[in-house]
Amino acid sequence: MISNYFKIAWRSLSRSKMYSLINIVGLTVGIACCILIVLYVKDELSYDKYHKNYHEIYRVLHAYREKSDHPLPAPAPGEYQVWGNAPVAPALQADFPEIRETTRFTSPVTLLLQYKEKRFQENNLVFADSTMFDLFSWKMRYGNPQTALTAPFSIVLTESMARKYFGNSNPVGQVFKVDDNNTLTVTGVMEDVPSNSHFTFTGLLSMSTFYRTRPEIFNEWGYVDFYTYFLLNKNADINALLARVPAFVKRHSPEFNYALTFEPLKDAYLHSVAMRQPGATGSLSNVYIFSLVAAFILFIAGINFINLTTARSMERAREIGVRKVVGAQQRSLILQYLVEAVLISMLATVLAFALAFILLPMVRNMSGKPLPYVDLFSWKMMMVLILTPFLVGIPAGIYPALVLSRFKPALVLKGKFHSSDKGIQLRKGLVVFQFSLSIALIACTAIVFSQLDHLRTRDLGFRQDQMLVIDYGGDAVVNKNIEAVKATLASNPAVLAITASRAVPGEFFPNAHTVIASRSGEMVAFGPGLYEIDVDFLPAYEMKMAAGRAYSRDFPADLEQSMVINEAAAKQWGYADPKEIIGKNFEQWGRKGTVIGVVKDFNYQSLHKKVEPLALRMAPSEMLSRLSVRIKTAQLRKTISELERTWNALEPQRPFKYSFLDQAFNEQYQKDVRFGEIFAAFGALTIFIACLGLFGLATFSTEKRLKEIGIRKVLGASITSIVGLLSGDFIRLVLIAILIATPLGWWSMHRWLNGFAYRVDIHWWTFGMAGLAAVLIALLTVGFLALRAARMNPVTSLKAE
Numbered sequence: 001m002i003s004n005y006f007k008i009a010w011r012s013l014s015r016s017k018m019y020s021l022i023n024i025v026g027l028t029v030g031i032a033c034c035i036l037i038v039l040y041v042k043d044e045l046s047y048d049k050y051h052k053n054y055h056e057i058y059r060v061l062h063a064y065r066e067k068s069d070h071p072l073p074a075p076a077p078g079e080y081q082v083w084g085n086a087p088v089a090p091a092l093q094a095d096f097p098e099i100r101e102t103t104r105f106t107s108p109v110t111l112l113l114q115y116k117e118k119r120f121q122e123n124n125l126v127f128a129d130s131t132m133f134d135l136f137s138w139k140m141r142y143g144n145p146q147t148a149l150t151a152p153f154s155i156v157l158t159e160s161m162a163r164k165y166f167g168n169s170n171p172v173g174q175v176f177k178v179d180d181n182n183t184l185t186v187t188g189v190m191e192d193v194p195s196n197s198h199f200t201f202t203g204l205l206s207m208s209t210f211y212r213t214r215p216e217i218f219n220e221w222g223y224v225d226f227y228t229y230f231l232l233n234k235n236a237d238i239n240a241l242l243a244r245v246p247a248f249v250k251r252h253s254p255e256f257n258y259a260l261t262f263e264p265l266k267d268a269y270l271h272s273v274a275m276r277q278p279g280a281t282g283s284l285s286n287v288y289i290f291s292l293v294a295a296f297i298l299f300i301a302g303i304n305f306i307n308l309t310t311a312r313s314m315e316r317a318r319e320i321g322v323r324k325v326v327g328a329q330q331r332s333l334i335l336q337y338l339v340e341a342v343l344i345s346m347l348a349t350v351l352a353f354a355l356a357f358i359l360l361p362m363v364r365n366m367s368g369k370p371l372p373y374v375d376l377f378s379w380k381m382m383m384v385l386i387l388t389p390f391l392v393g394i395p396a397g398i399y400p401a402l403v404l405s406r407f408k409p410a411l412v413l414k415g416k417f418h419s420s421d422k423g424i425q426l427r428k429g430l431v432v433f434q435f436s437l438s439i440a441l442i443a444c445t446a447i448v449f450s451q452l453d454h455l456r457t458r459d460l461g462f463r464q465d466q467m468l469v470i471d472y473g474g475d476a477v478v479n480k481n482i483e484a485v486k487a488t489l490a491s492n493p494a495v496l497a498i499t500a501s502r503a504v505p506g507e508f509f510p511n512a513h514t515v516i517a518s519r520s521g522e523m524v525a526f527g528p529g530l531y532e533i534d535v536d537f538l539p540a541y542e543m544k545m546a547a548g549r550a551y552s553r554d555f556p557a558d559l560e561q562s563m564v565i566n567e568a569a570a571k572q573w574g575y576a577d578p579k580e581i582i583g584k585n586f587e588q589w590g591r592k593g594t595v596i597g598v599v600k601d602f603n604y605q606s607l608h609k610k611v612e613p614l615a616l617r618m619a620p621s622e623m624l625s626r627l628s629v630r631i632k633t634a635q636l637r638k639t640i641s642e643l644e645r646t647w648n649a650l651e652p653q654r655p656f657k658y659s660f661l662d663q664a665f666n667e668q669y670q671k672d673v674r675f676g677e678i679f680a681a682f683g684a685l686t687i688f689i690a691c692l693g694l695f696g697l698a699t700f701s702t703e704k705r706l707k708e709i710g711i712r713k714v715l716g717a718s719i720t721s722i723v724g725l726l727s728g729d730f731i732r733l734v735l736i737a738i739l740i741a742t743p744l745g746w747w748s749m750h751r752w753l754n755g756f757a758y759r760v761d762i763h764w765w766t767f768g769m770a771g772l773a774a775v776l777i778a779l780l781t782v783g784f785l786a787l788r789a790a791r792m793n794p795v796t797s798l799k800a801e
Contacts (some may be wrong), residue, residue: 002152003771004483005267008057019732020344022079022304022693022695023304023305023344023348024347024348024351024528025692026300026301026304026305026689026692026693027301027302027304027344027345027348027349027352027392028348028352028354028355029297029301029352029685029688029689030297030300030301030302030348030352030354030689031297031298031348031349031352031388031392032351032353032355032356032359033179033293033294033682033685033686034294034297035065035296035352035353035356035376035381035385036296036356036359036363037290037291037293037294037682038381038384039360039371039375039376040229040290040363040367040369040371040678041290041291041294042375043196043369043370043371043375044269044270044282044286044287044512045270045287046196047196047197047198047268047269047282048196048265048266048268048269049196049271049355050137050153050196051135051136051137051193051265052137053135053137054265055264055266056100056231056233056263056268057135057136057229057230057231057232057264058194058229058230058232058238058262058263058264058265059082059227059228059229059258059262059263059265059268060084060088060089060228060229060230060261060262061080061081061082061084061094061258061260061261061262061263061274062080062081062082062084062085062088062224062260063075063079063081063258063259063260063261064222064224064258064511064513064527065079065083065257065258065259065525067626072349072522073246074259074318074686075259075261075276076183076273077410078093078273078274080259080260080261080274080275081274081275081276082227082272082274082275082276082277082278083224083225083226083227083275083276083278083511084224084226084227084228084261085220085221085222085223085224085226086217086218086219086223086225086258086574087092087218087220087221087222087252087356088224088228088232088252088260089102089103089104089226089228089469090102091248091252092228092230092248093230095244095248095251096244096248097232098232098236098237098240098241099230099232099233099236099241100133100230100231100233101131101134101230101231101267101623102129102131102210102228102229102230102231103128103129103131103132103134103135103228103229103230104128104129104130104207104226104227104228104253105126105127105128105132105204105226105227105278105794106126106127106128106210106225106226106227106231107126107225107227107278107508108123108124108125108126108201108508108626109125109126109127109205110122110123110125110473110474111125111178111179111473112179112472112475112653112654112655113165113176113177113178114176114177115165115166115174115175115177115180117178118164118165118408119655120164120655121201121654121655121657122161123473124201124203124205125155125201125203125204125205125473126200126201126204126205126209127199127204127205127206127207127209127210128149128204128205128206128208129149129207130146130147130148130149130150130206130208132149133145133146133148133149134231135229135231135338138168138190138191138193139188139190139191140156140188140190140191141159141189141190141191142161142170142188143156143172143187143188143189144171144188145188145190146388147187148188149188149206149207150183150185150205150208151187151206151208151700152208152209152211152212152406153182153183153185153206153209153212153249154185154186154205154206154208154209155176155184155185155186155203155204155205155206156186156187156188156189156190156203156204157171157185157186157188157189157190157202157203158189158190158191158192158200158201158202158203159189159190159191159192159747160192161202161203162186162189163174163694169475170189171186171189171691172187172188172189173184173185173186174186179473179475179476181476184205184209185432187206189457192682195369197279197368198268198269198277198278198279198280198281199227199277199278199279200279201734202710205380206641221252221253221258221771222513224510224527225510227278228477228608229265233450235685238262238264241262242262245260245261245262249554251656252509257712266587267331267603268280268281269281270282270283270287270771271284273558273799274788276511280671280672283671283675283755283757285752286675286750289338289679289748289752290556290678290682291658293441293679293682293683293686294682296437296686297682297685297686297689298392299393300434300437300438300686300689300690300693301689302392302395303431303433303473303693304434304689304690304692304693305341305344305432306430307333307430307431307693313671316600320620326524337515338393338394340397341392341393341394342389342393342394342634343389343393344390344393345389345390345392345393346393348389348390348392349385349388349389349392353376353635355371355384356376357376360373360376363678366674366677366678366681367678368670368671368674369538373472375499379619388424392401392782399517405519407622417571428733429669431694431730431733431737431738432733432737433742434690434694434732434737435690435694435734435737435741435774435778436737436740436741436744437686437690438686438687438690438737438741438743438774439734439737439738439741439742439745439767439770439771439773439774440741440744440745440770441683441686441687441745441746442484442683442684442687442770442774443749443767443770444514444679444744444745444748444749444752445676445679445680445683446751446766446769446770447749447760447766448676448679448680448732448749448752449676449680450760450761450766451753451756451759452669452672452673452676453696453762454526454607454673454759455607455666455669455756456666456669458607458758460505460602460603460665461543461544461600461602461603462505462542462543462602462604463507463541463602463630463779464661464662464665465541465661465662466631466632466633467504467541467627467628467629467630467660467661467662468628468629468630468631468640468643468658468659468661469504469626469627469629469658469659469660470626470627470628470629470643470666471598471625471626471657471658471659472625472626472627472651472654472657473625473654474502474622474623474625475651475653475654476622477623477651477653477654477676478651478654479621479622479624481623481650482500482534482624484650485627485650485651486498486500486627488534488646489627489629489643489646489647492639492643492646493633494631494632494634494635494638494639494641494642495629495630495639496631496632497536497539497540497629497630498536498540498627498628498629498630499534499536499537499539499540499627499628500531500533500534500536500537500624500625500626500627500628501531501532501533501534501537501619501624501625501626502531502532502533502619502623502625502626503531503532503625503626504626504628504661504680505541505602505603505604505605505661506605506661506663506664506665506667506668507604507626507664508534508605509529509531509604509758510529510530511527511528511529511530512527512528512529512530512588512589512615513525513527513588513589514526514527514586514587514588515582515586515587515588516565516573516581516585516595517585517586517588518573518574518585519563519574519575519580523585523587524573524574526569526572526573526613527566527591528569528572528612528614529612529613529614529615529618530603530614530615530616530617531604531614531615531617531623532616532617532618532619532623533551533616533618533619533623534551534618534619535552535558535618537551537554537616538550538551538599538616540628540630541628543599543600543602544599544600544666545597545599546567546578546599546600547570547577547578547579547581547582547599548564548578548579548582548595548596548597548598549596549597550564550597550599551564551596551597556598557593557595558618559618560590560591560593560618561592561594562593562594562595562596562618563586563588563591563593563594563595563596563615563616563617564579564595564596564597564598564599564617565595565597565598565599565613565614565615565616566598566599566600566601566602566611566613566614566615566616566617567598567599567600567611568601568610568611568614569598569613569614569615570598571613572613576730578598578599578664578716581595581598582595582596582598583595583596588615589615591617598716599616603758605668606668606669607756607757607758608668608755608756608757609757610757610758628661629643631643636687640642640658640753642657643656643658643751650741682715687777690693691777691778691781694730694778694781694782695782721764730778731775731779731782733776734769734771734774734775734778735775737771737774738767738770738771738774741767741770742764742770742771745767745770746762746767749762750762
């Protein structure tokens, strides 16, 4: 019986090749898109889940606020930061028996490592506690994870870093020369940190090494440079711990207005809103958006199937009438049409899997994710693919099956059967729904790319183009001669300006406990961000002063007794007019002096964030690590080669490692750019599927009206009027779709743009242009068929039947 259903289904598909092809192509593209989006979403949701103790790992969030004589409310989630102090870890473990283990690691450090003739500057090394491998489930290839980070001057390499220096041999026991002064012994090699981790590194340095150099900071609750994680006992209640936190803070850190809370590891990537993250975070809204796009694409493909099948009901009416007369039951007819739907879905699923296989490398490049083929062949994916023909075919086929199986044989065989008004209205409604989604996607894509262009072109408040940044890792030899190095490089006629600093815009920077006199004369403390710069930084970056003056060589006291802040910092201390803070006393990290200037706010972080308070202070030479060189763009390669030769002659011990500031700064938006590209690609495929359905429906509608068209032409109707007649119905549906798509698209983009502190406005004409594009697409799709029908010889159409 079932085999007979499949035979009849196959014959029906073969008889209507064009409609079958439209259905199969639409479902193929729809299912392939869903497969690829599922792989992307699965990767986003998989972050850190490979850790054995995933559900028991938490991290400490810190909030540093101004002192107050009155109790302050609990910090808002966005006021916390992940970056914090060192002593909180041992204190937590001592005071909370529910905590099984704690571990800490620092922000990345830069070291010049040399092994024999191989020498590289490593920028992503972190100091880590010896308990690191007790919490995180990274596999060790060589060495003992329990002891690898115990001894001072030890380093654990990732596999890729180990191969760079030692090939495939076991490097445990080998010794690196570090910055020409110290040594590090390799005590282990671990697997590369998986890409679905919320923080990454290329090597781990033992925390005891850091302790040897700066032991005092490990007892300072106000010194910030550590990320703290802990492992909770399985039966412990995290809420019970949180209830005891205020007393813990009061006991250990009474001198600071300091608060802390805990965040589960499972929230670190997609749910955390804390500042100063150890790595890039994901976007839960993007996950929702792509999931909805996948559902919409599949739904639109299903709508095509429903529309075309019910539209062709007249063609199959006689077949159904005859089968009912000879005894076919409604149940068997329903089953027959469901088998047809499942067969189409089965063919589409097989083709979709092949298409997804072909497109996976492209999606991998667009998303920046590994998305290995093994995920495509996982048993879970195979189960989904096996079920897909039924999950797609049955819902898409149930309505046409019910409609077709209810035909009355007496009316059908007498030729009195015609399509119901309800069926026609349903098909029109589904077309409106399809194009509503398509128009919304067109408008949303335009807004996404407008925002991305805004990110690239907005005036950031400083000169970022033509800026070559030389990262020399704070090399002590370079810093000792920094002024001579700057002067020699500046002698190149292509160099327009040069400055040294600890960090440049877009890079990691510290916060500094800073006290400045308020209007009342009271010394008020905050923790603004800190840029440590030299005297040439502000003019080299062409930053404008809002009040006061910049640092100057004419004022030797600027090195120790002066400070420049930005407008946001002046407002934080209560000075709406930046001129009023000039001359106020300050204290910061052992320095005392006066505020000499307020620089206009500039976007030194991603445009996802508002400009935050920042202090810019003159740095002692040993704190510098970057040279920013503004150069002429003419003969760029020649200029870079000349600078490299000069550098190698001056500082042969340090590689010439450079980047361009604008490129490095825009790397902050890579995820946004990738989101835009993926969104546009899947949006275009959604529109393609909708047009496929419209083409099929228009073809059928035109064929049914050929006799009417012939009569109209005989009576003198022009080709233009006939094209307008045939296209008009569909264009009206698209115009209705514009009205539905506009609020839908505005709402979704308003939610997405909320993730940016600086964003474009949503204009009505964006939706107008999207609607116009949809009308043109519909005209091209339907107009071609209408024009062909209108140009047909009326004799041919009137002689039919």
